[in-house]
Amino acid sequence: MQPQAPPTILVVDDEARVARLVQHALGRHGFRVTWAADGPSGMAAVREDEPDLVLLDVVMPAMNGVEVCRRIRDFSDVPIIMLTALGREPERIDGLEAGADDYVVKPFSPNELVARVRAVLRRARRAEAGRAAGPIDDGWLRVDFEQRQVSRGGEPVRLSRTELRLLMVLVENAGRVVPHAELLATVWGEEYKASHEQLRTYVKYLRRKIEPAPDQPRYLLTQPGVGYLFRRPAGGAARGAG
Secondary structure, eight states: OOOOOOOEEEEEOSOHHHHHHHHHHHHTTTOEEEEESSHHHHHHHHHHHOOSEEEEESOOSSSOHHHHHHHHHTTOOOOEEEEESOOOHHHHHHHHHHTOSEEEESSOOHHHHHHHHHHHHHHHHHHHHSOOOOOEESSSEEEETTTTEEEETTEEEOOOHHHHHHHHHHHHTTTSOEEHHHHIIIIIOTTTOOOHHHHHHHHHHHHHHHOSSTTSOSSEEEETTTEEEEOOOTTSBOOOOO
């Protein structure tokens, strides 16, 4: 049996210094790292080389990373981690809206980068192998986990793998408040050390994508200090995993 090829990580960043840093950090842990110096080259590399994950810088000339992410999502569901020196919530939200799975704020430590890459790859594998919940269809929200299709009001919605995984876990536990710690461990992994703030950010943007009125959620409800609950749609089909 031939040995399994190492995961390929595509770095899309106009700074060669950053690409070298990433190559050194990930190469020591067995990853194969390739580099594209701008958005169009990065999109071409995703099409041609089919990397296992993309590390995508937000601030680049000509075409920024958020726009590149949106365009990649038109033809690929490859896991994407945004690299940003900005770190403010609006920039993180823009990346999630475009379909990114996670973000790393510059300057980042090599160990943090390796941990996040591994965690996102694990989530991608779990999303592919996991048992699908659903389908859901109440006339407004339609979710088919097996087909990875989500729509609201008849319009398709793009969810990253992490957002889809979060929604799946909540739907599988429909009607039960899922504690913060359980969601963090199930969606991100116990070893990832994701924060409550990160969970709130994903829930907030997931609501913006699927709720009729995000400030008055119909589906994703908060139990303050405890966790989150997915409320079964009235009159719609919602089938959990067990």
